[in-house]
Amino acid sequence: MSSLCPVPELSTSFLPKTRPSSSFRKLHRSFYLPLGSSSITNRSRSLKISNALYTEHVSLPKLPPRIADQDPISLLNERIRRDHSKRDGSSIRPAMESDEAERYIQLVKEQQQRGLQKLKGDRSKDGNVKEKGFSYKVDPYTLRSGDYVVHKKVGIGRFVGIKFDVPKGSNEPIEYVFIEYADGMAKLPVKQASRMLYRYNLPNETKRPRALSKLNDTSTWERRKTKGKVAIQKMVVDLMELYLYRLKQRRPPYPKTPAMAEFEAQFPYKPTPDQKQAFIDVEKDLTERGTPMDRLICGDVGFGKTEVALRAIFCVVSAGKQAMVLAPTIVLAKQHFVVISERFSPYPNIRVGLLSRFQTRSEKEEYLCMIKEGHLDIIVGTHSLLGSRVVYNNLGLLVVDEEQRFGVKQKEKIASFKTSVDVLTLSATPIPRTLYLALTGFRDASLITTAPPERVPIRTHLSAFSKDKVISAIKYELERGGQVFYVLPRIKGLEEVMKFLEQSFTDIELAIAHGKQYSKQLEDTMEKFAQGEIRILICTNIVESGLDIQNANTIIIQDVQQFGLAQLYQLRGRVGRADKEAHAYLFYPDKSLLSDQSLERLAALEEYCELGQGFQLAERDMGIRGFGTIFGEQQTGDVGNVGIDLFFEMLFESLSKVEEHRVIPVAYEDVQIDVNINTHLPSEYINYLENPMEIISEAEEAAEEGTWNLMQFTENLRRQYGKEPHSMEILLKKLYVRRMAADLGISRIYASGKMVVMDTNMSKQVYKLITESMASDIHRNSLFYNGDQIKVNLIV
Numbered sequence: 001m002s003s004l005c006p007v008p009e010l011s012t013s014f015l016p017k018t019r020p021s022s023s024f025r026k027l028h029r030s031f032y033l034p035l036g037s038s039s040i041t042n043r044s045r046s047l048k049i050s051n052a053l054y055t056e057h058v059s060l061p062k063l064p065p066r067i068a069d070q071d072p073i074s075l076l077n078e079r080i081r082r083d084h085s086k087r088d089g090s091s092i093r094p095a096m097e098s099d100e101a102e103r104y105i106q107l108v109k110e111q112q113q114r115g116l117q118k119l120k121g122d123r124s125k126d127g128n129v130k131e132k133g134f135s136y137k138v139d140p141y142t143l144r145s146g147d148y149v150v151h152k153k154v155g156i157g158r159f160v161g162i163k164f165d166v167p168k169g170s171n172e173p174i175e176y177v178f179i180e181y182a183d184g185m186a187k188l189p190v191k192q193a194s195r196m197l198y199r200y201n202l203p204n205e206t207k208r209p210r211a212l213s214k215l216n217d218t219s220t221w222e223r224r225k226t227k228g229k230v231a232i233q234k235m236v237v238d239l240m241e242l243y244l245y246r247l248k249q250r251r252p253p254y255p256k257t258p259a260m261a262e263f264e265a266q267f268p269y270k271p272t273p274d275q276k277q278a279f280i281d282v283e284k285d286l287t288e289r290g291t292p293m294d295r296l297i298c299g300d301v302g303f304g305k306t307e308v309a310l311r312a313i314f315c316v317v318s319a320g321k322q323a324m325v326l327a328p329t330i331v332l333a334k335q336h337f338v339v340i341s342e343r344f345s346p347y348p349n350i351r352v353g354l355l356s357r358f359q360t361r362s363e364k365e366e367y368l369c370m371i372k373e374g375h376l377d378i379i380v381g382t383h384s385l386l387g388s389r390v391v392y393n394n395l396g397l398l399v400v401d402e403e404q405r406f407g408v409k410q411k412e413k414i415a416s417f418k419t420s421v422d423v424l425t426l427s428a429t430p431i432p433r434t435l436y437l438a439l440t441g442f443r444d445a446s447l448i449t450t451a452p453p454e455r456v457p458i459r460t461h462l463s464a465f466s467k468d469k470v471i472s473a474i475k476y477e478l479e480r481g482g483q484v485f486y487v488l489p490r491i492k493g494l495e496e497v498m499k500f501l502e503q504s505f506t507d508i509e510l511a512i513a514h515g516k517q518y519s520k521q522l523e524d525t526m527e528k529f530a531q532g533e534i535r536i537l538i539c540t541n542i543v544e545s546g547l548d549i550q551n552a553n554t555i556i557i558q559d560v561q562q563f564g565l566a567q568l569y570q571l572r573g574r575v576g577r578a579d580k581e582a583h584a585y586l587f588y589p590d591k592s593l594l595s596d597q598s599l600e601r602l603a604a605l606e607e608y609c610e611l612g613q614g615f616q617l618a619e620r621d622m623g624i625r626g627f628g629t630i631f632g633e634q635q636t637g638d639v640g641n642v643g644i645d646l647f648f649e650m651l652f653e654s655l656s657k658v659e660e661h662r663v664i665p666v667a668y669e670d671v672q673i674d675v676n677i678n679t680h681l682p683s684e685y686i687n688y689l690e691n692p693m694e695i696i697s698e699a700e701e702a703a704e705e706g707t708w709n710l711m712q713f714t715e716n717l718r719r720q721y722g723k724e725p726h727s728m729e730i731l732l733k734k735l736y737v738r739r740m741a742a743d744l745g746i747s748r749i750y751a752s753g754k755m756v757v758m759d760t761n762m763s764k765q766v767y768k769l770i771t772e773s774m775a776s777d778i779h780r781n782s783l784f785y786n787g788d789q790i791k792v793n794l795i796v
Contacts, residue, residue, distance in 0.1 A: 076736065077714060156643070163178060164176070176189060176190070181212050182213060198643060198645040200643035229773075252290065253288055254316065259318055267307055274447060275303070286315050286422065297427070301573030301574070306339060312399070322374070322393060323378045324379050324398050324399065325340065326385055327381070328402050330382055330522075357384070368391075402428075461473075464590060465558060473583065482552065483532065485539065485554070486537065486558070487556065488558050490562075509535050510536045513525045513539040541563070550577055552574065553575045553583065555572060557585070557587065663745055666761070668704045671742045672750075677730060682725050688721060707736070710736060744760070746758045746760045755791050
């Protein structure tokens with residue numbers, strides 16, 4: 001089996017308190033528990049322990065503090081348990097075989113390269129990606145005085161400014177970046193700064209670091225950076241297991257049929273190059289792979305994501321399976337239903353249904369029955385489709401539109417589908433977690449960033465609120481025969497705006513729309529607006545996703561500071577869906593009342609005004625509001641140590657070198673410990689044990705199965721018979737040493753003069769990561785690596 005590099009938190013001494021041979025006395029101070037190795041992943045196997053020692057229905061409580069305070073085995077067991085709970089919670093995944101690891105490494109390398117090229121490459125005018133290396137390093141000229149920055153070698157400081165200064169031995173002034181640290185001011189040339197500086201952002205709302213680093217003492221910064229590396233290695237292990245778990249799920253590939261080509265030919269537009277690639281990617285996922293698809297389709301509003309989904313739906317439904325289309329709002333669900341029904345109208349045998357709160361109770365019951373019996377092939381709806389009452393007959397595909405709009409519980413339910421059905425996620429501004437899984441190669445992604453030929457960029461106007469500006473903007477749109485969205489963050493205030501606009505536009509049809517209206521009323525309002533009868537729609541962000549009104553080319557958003565960046569981007573995308581130039585007016589109450597975060601958000605929206613920049617905006621959003629946590633709350637502190645940008649650059653580096661970080665274990669039975677340790681159990685203890693020979697044999701079997709099993713064995717032994725004598729403790733420690741040596745790829749341990757030597761297959765990179773993460777300088781300095789051996793100086 002293979003695993004990634006172990007990433008321990010602290011060293012644990014295995015030094016017995018009796019008098020074993022001096023060559024072994026300090027042997028295992030430098031050993032660590034390898035995360036992601038067989039020691040953990042084999043823990044699901046049943047432990048073979050006699051009834052005298054083990055009761056299946058008894059849970060394993062923590063050992064009493066009295067033992068933990070005194071005994072190194074107890075300390076190690078507690079740490080094994082702590083690492084286990086951090087990693088998986090209750091879920092247990094099987095160990096990874098060597099050939100699977102090879103397959104994984106190749107997949108991630110290829111996909112990461114594609115992701116970085118697509119997401120980070122510059123685009124030429126013809127839409128092709130220019131090859132260009134991407135860096136998270138910050139351009140010093142984009143920094144503002146007071147911004148926090150990270151210097152890779154020095155640490156966290158505060159940017160002061162850029163000034164000209166004359167270097168020693170020269171008469172020519174050059175530009176320097178001045179950075180304030182805890183113990184002084186540093187200046188470095190702009191060129192050097194551009195290679196070493198990163199913006200400091202945290203994965204939460206605050207931007208302020210705990211403390212600035214010191215120029216004259218970088219040891220604290222080095223420790224923080226090492227903690228970041230350790231956290232990244234843990235993350236990579238978890239990602240690796242998750243990714244391969246998905247690869248192990250099987251389903252037969254869908255057949256390619258002539259009907260699919262006929263369906264594709266009905267598409268009335270010429271696909272863009274990115275769109276073509278997305279079609280190819282999804283078709284390959286469905287017809288050539290034997291594992292469920294989990295692909296993200298990212299593209300701006302109106303760039304053709306829906307067509308990709310329609311082709312996937314046709315492929316699955318043609319094979320006799322059902323497809324579910326999940327939308328965050330009833331307005332968007334209704335629009336999807338209309339589009340799908342129209343596109344599938346030439347196929348009377350394919351039945352489409354909409355499950356929504358617009359239906360009566362009897363209609364809902366009828367639809368639920370049809371879904372269960374398999375009489376509906378395509379089911380469209382909101383989160384109600386995820387309810388326990390909806391039972392699918394033969395679900396094959398789940399299409400999720402704008403996943404970021406769903407709540408935590410709904411996202412968990414969506415995730416549960418991914419092990420059994422194909423999942424296609426559509427988004428214009430994906431949530432940061434999704435974005436980075438795609439970026440790092442752990443999630444399939446297809447990006448549609450080339451605008452359709454007739455599309456023109458939306459002109460964005462950002463200013464303080466003014467009634468005169470509002471009236472002027474609406475007049476301009478109405479005079480050219482268009483329609484207007486007027487969006488507020490809350491229902492409260494819609495009536496007030498309605499009165500104000502009715503006074504200004506007495507002969508124009510206006511209406512209000514929000515999610516709390518009666519179903520029929522909302523449906524009628526949206527229908528009239530789509531038909532052009534209503535010229536101004538005053539609404540909440542219920543219109544945020546997917547609504548396609550070709551004649552609506554002006555949107556006014558009031559109190560923009562109360563919207564998220566992705567929300568504003570989506571709202572702006574409601575206009576500009578035709579060949580007319582569209583306008584988005586973003587109004588805030590008073591700039592002096594806005595937070596720094598709100599100002600950054602608005603500046604980002606102005607900056608990303610070109611078509612196809614949803615992904616870049618999602619990245620910026622992550623920098624402003626944080627990316628949440630990718631695998632759990634523990635990542636927040638790890639990222640806080642170095643800031644988001646440096647953390648993810650380190651993650652990319654780690655992924656690109658994932659092969660170098662592999663630990664290749666050896667078989668437990670192949671590990672030799674040639675150290676003179678002859679333990680003799682006291683006769684009193686032998687007589688006390690019910691079956692001493694069987695217990696010793698079971699201890700060996702537990703060690704062979706894995707560290708988790710050995711931990712369970714020792715805790716059950718102590719629960720049954722109390723703390724073992726020193727000689728039995730030495731025997732157990734020898735089993736721990738042999739087990740972890742196997743996990744770390746150490747095949748032999750033996751004494752040589754005043755040193756202990758370990759024969760190993762460990763790479764230099766893995767050795768470096770292990771020693772960097774050791775808590776004690778004394779232990780670290782006692783180790784020497786020379787290719788196929790690690791030598792340990794004895795520590796007295």
